[in-house]
Amino acid sequence: MARRVQKPATQVTADDVARKLGVSQSTISRAFSMTASISEKMKRRVIDASNALGYQPNVIARSLITRRTNMVAIVMANLVDPFYPVVLDELVQQVQARGFQTLLFVPSPGQPVDDIMPNLLQYQVDAIVLTSATISSAMARTCAARDTPVVSFNRYVPGLQIHAVASDNIAGARQVADYLVSTGHERPAFIAAQRDATTNIDRRHGFMSRLKELGMPACLEEEAGDFSYEAGYAATKRLLRKAKRPDAIFYASDIMAAGGIDAARELGMGVPEDVSIVGYDDVPMAALPCYSLTTIRQPVAEMAKVAIDLLGLADPRGTKSAPAMRTIMGSLITRSSTMNRGTAGAGRKRKAAR
Amino acid sequence: MARRVQKPATQVTADDVARKLGVSQSTISRAFSMTASISEKMKRRVIDASNALGYQPNVIARSLITRRTNMVAIVMANLVDPFYPVVLDELVQQVQARGFQTLLFVPSPGQPVDDIMPNLLQYQVDAIVLTSATISSAMARTCAARDTPVVSFNRYVPGLQIHAVASDNIAGARQVADYLVSTGHERPAFIAAQRDATTNIDRRHGFMSRLKELGMPACLEEEAGDFSYEAGYAATKRLLRKAKRPDAIFYASDIMAAGGIDAARELGMGVPEDVSIVGYDDVPMAALPCYSLTTIRQPVAEMAKVAIDLLGLADPRGTKSAPAMRTIMGSLITRSSTMNRGTAGAGRKRKAAR
DNA sequence: TCGTACCTTGCATACGCATGCAATTTAACC
DNA sequence: GGTTAAATTGCATGCGTATGCAAGGTACGA
Known part of the structure; x- marks a missing residue:
């Protein structure tokens, strides 16, 4: 016969507020609704009573109805x-x-x-x-x-x-290609991450296709495997140990490029003196003085x-x-991990001094 | 009289599965419960029918009951x-x-x-x-x-x-004090973050009280204001421009210490040759070669x-x-942002060579 | 004064599921 | 095969809230 058996006390419901005010549960509900019609006076009474009792609408129950x-x-x-x-x-x-x-x-x-x-x-x-x-x-x-x-x-x-x-990864990568060529780089390379990631595919394609358009020879490439610092580091070591070394490396992401800078330095190469490094994303780290990474900023x-x-x-x-x-659209942020290696344009210059 | 009016079709419910199988909704519920008793055979039938219909229990509705x-x-x-x-x-x-x-x-x-x-x-x-x-x-x-x-x-x-x-921030900071003193540092400083943060308070207190126990003179201190790179950078510049410069700085966090390293270098000072730098946290960044930060690792x-x-x-x-x-307990990770400046112990040596 | 329109409130029900209890089936054992 | 215990299933109800509908109230104009 007991109408309500010993509430767990942990949950104050709209019914409790309604009972205290001698109104219906609907009214409580309407007081907390943006759209329902309720008088200002009643709304205030409900809000006050709710605060007194510590009532908060249960949004879980609400969403059952509102879907x-x-x-x-x-x-x-x-x-x-x-x-x-x-x-x-x-x-x-x-x-x-x-x-x-x-x-x-x-x-x-x-x-x-x-x-x-x-x-x-x-x-x-x-x-x-x-x-x-x-x-x-x-x-x-x-x-x-x-x-x-x-x-x-x-x-x-x-x-x-x-x-x-x-x-726009393709457009961003094209900007990188334009920039590297216009600053006199002659042997650019790309270091790739996951082969199937669209970010990787588009950045690679934008970069390479633009290089081709600009009349550059086939671009060097190395697969890092994923978008991590370690992968960028390892791939860079592999790449820079080869006979024909690139004079610029574009990475599929900033964190990979950071690994690349550290790898190059460990091999005794200067960045950007011996090799220019470009990333993609413009993560906070790219702005640190020890990387100062040229990159494409993602908005x-x-x-x-x-x-x-x-x-x-x-x-x-x-x-x-x-x-x-x-x-x-992203935008090219030039910092000191890259440098101008000679005449602007598609120059055929061989070497550039510091 | 219509028992069910035009379901929105977006939601498959336990009732739908029950109707298809000619059983009660309770049975469907029990098939998805870990504790309820249900025969293996029925359970399989329910699971199969659920997959066929695309039924997934609505956990929102469930939580209304289970609380x-x-x-x-x-x-x-x-x-x-x-x-x-x-x-x-x-x-x-x-x-x-x-x-x-x-x-x-x-x-x-x-x-x-x-x-x-x-x-x-x-x-x-x-x-x-x-x-x-x-x-x-x-x-x-x-x-x-x-x-x-x-x-x-x-x-x-x-x-x-x-x-x-x-x-244990106090114990961690004490380890830093012990380490710096045992490696011959004579003028340690602390760069603080938010004054009211317990992490800041405890690290400061552990460091300073231990220095005192070891018989060191009053520790230099600079307030950075918060736990950011920029705050650490600015505070370090202020501190290192003062007449009596510290030979070691302990920061309330790694990211502040990173700012400190960059600030010191910008002032033409070598880390650790001119000043040792210690952080707290051991964030991934601390292991990078360009910081190689001695720090306390938080587990x-x-x-x-x-x-x-x-x-x-x-x-x-x-x-x-x-x-x-x-x-x-955290643990001290020593890297190359700190160095031994002379005899171990509370030596009175003045200068230490590289 | 009455009637109309609008605003406010209460009533009843539904949202989808879990669970105590009773009814039914199955298993187990002599 | 008969009896009893155990396992399985259905029935009914409730979790806390939103909302359509009807009833009551208010204000206003004629």
């Missing part, structure tokens, strides 16, 4: 590369600025993102952001069927039905804004927009 | 200092390893953590981790009243009723494990344990 959790899942496949903490920071700021919360997933090394997507969908997130990770087209279809928008950040898969945001803040905008979080009921691909 | 969301909130007040991405990585790994998810909060600059706690509690998180941030005792009481365990990582407030995990992985363990996530109903404070 919106106000949570955005962010998948960070990599937190070691200094580029990604910056990305995460910007993304979270954007998400929070829109009144949403961030559910963060970090796959364990080697774990495919497809494996954790079900987990993520079970939490009924309103949207998903993937950084440096891709999903299968089957999973993309699952998300589409659930009206859960997905955006891929800094990577894309042609044909995959999800949004994508990246800086992370803008990219993050565009990415979150693409999710259409403002729409009450997800107006499923067609998958869009947005590329954003 | 557990399996979400842990992590508050990261700082993502710029390279120490914290490492911390976040370890914490998230620990959280996920226990089958929980991470709800990430990054307060905007200057925003007190107390302001975002209500947000966080509304999401009914099962536990909260604060990194380099503190909350009011009122808020701590609110959490206690809700049986939501809170652990403070790398910072603590004496008397505050929440768990805390930190490396981040172990600290993260202890922190998450303290939350007692395994317990079905939070057995509210008394707030515990755990300190974990």
Whole structure:
């Protein structure tokens, strides 16, 4: 017969506030709603009573009805590369600025993102952001069927039905090629990361194709394997020990380039005197005096804004927009890891003094 | 009279699976439960049908009943200092390893953590981790009243009723003092960060009190203001321009020490020839050849494990344990930003050659 | 004075799932 | 084969909130 059996006391509900005020639970609900109609007077009474009782709406219960959790899942496949903490920071700021919360997933090394997507969908997130990770087209279809928008950040898969945001890696790499040639470099090289990463592919292709356009001979290349400092370091040692050494190296990322600078110095070579070094990303580290790395700056803040905008979080009921691909221009930042080796233009000069 | 009106089609529920199989919804529920009793045969039928229909349990609905969301909130007040991405990585790994998810909060600059706690509690998180941030005792009481365990990582407030995990900053700083004195340094200095941060207070105190015990004269000191590269850089310039220059500087953190090294070099001073530099944390950057920083290594992985363990996530109903404070020993990592300046022990030698 | 329109509130129900209890089936044993 | 215990399943209900609908209240104009 007992109407209510011994509440666990840990949870104050709208019913408690309603009882205290002698009104209905609906009224409490409406006091915390932006849209519902309620008199100012009553609203104040409810707010005051809620504060007195320590009542806070349970957003979990709310989302059961509204079908919106106000949570955005962010998948960070990599937190070691200094580029990604910056990305995460910007993304979270954007998400929070829109009144949403961030559910963060970090796959364990080697774990495919497809494996954790079900987990993520079970939490009924309103949207998903993937950084440096891709999903299968089957999973993309699952998300589409659930009206859960997905955006891929800094990577894309042609044909995959999800949004994508990246800086214009091809154009950025072309700028690097232009810059190196115009500063008199004659034997540029590229050090690659994962072969299948679009960032790697585009930067490589933009660089090499532009070099070719400029009439340069075939570009040297070395595979590092991944986007890490260690990989860049090791690949650089291999490359610089060869007979025909490059006079400039462009890396698929800044952190790799940092490893490259350290490797070159360890071999007794001067940067930029003996070899110019160029990275990509403009991570904070690139500005440090001991690297002072010439690089392409990715406009992370803008990219993050565009990415979150693409999710259409403002729409009450997800107006499923067609998958869009947005590329954003980066800019060349010249620092002292590169130098002018002679006449500007496609000069045939052989050597350049300091 | 329609029993069910036009489902939005975006959500497959347990009812759908039940109807397809001609069993009750309870059975579906039990098939996805670890503890409930269900025959193997039925379980397989349910799983198969679920896969066919694309059914995934809605954990939001589940948590309404179980009163557990399996979400842990992590508050990261700082993502710029390279120490914290490492911390976040370890914490998230620990959280996920226990089958929980991470709800990430990054307060905007200057925003007190107390302001975002209500947000966080509304999401009914099962536990909260604060990194380099503190909350009011009122808020701590609110959490206690809700049986939501809170652990403070790398910072603590004496008397505050929440768990805390930190490396033993006092002992670590004492090791630095011992090391510098035993390597013949005679004029050590300390560069401080935020005055009220316990990490700063303890490192300063451990260092200075140990120097005093060893019979050293009063230690030089300079206030940087915060834990940033820029602050360390600026404070170092101020300190090294003074008449009586130190022969060793201990910084409240690695990133500050990195700024210090660059500042010293810019002033034409050699590290460690003219001044030894010691940091704290052992961030990845400290191992780079251009810094090669002597420092105290914080055992981040172990600290993260202890922190998450303290939350007692395994317990079905939070057995509210008394707030515990755990300190974990760090270890001195000597690299080439420091050198031996003469006889070991409390020598009175004046100068030391290279 | 009454009637109309609008604003405010309460009632009832649904969101998707877990779980105590009772009913039913299966297994086990003599 | 019969009896009893154990395992399995269904039924009914509740978790805390939002919301359509109807009822009540207020203000206003005629």
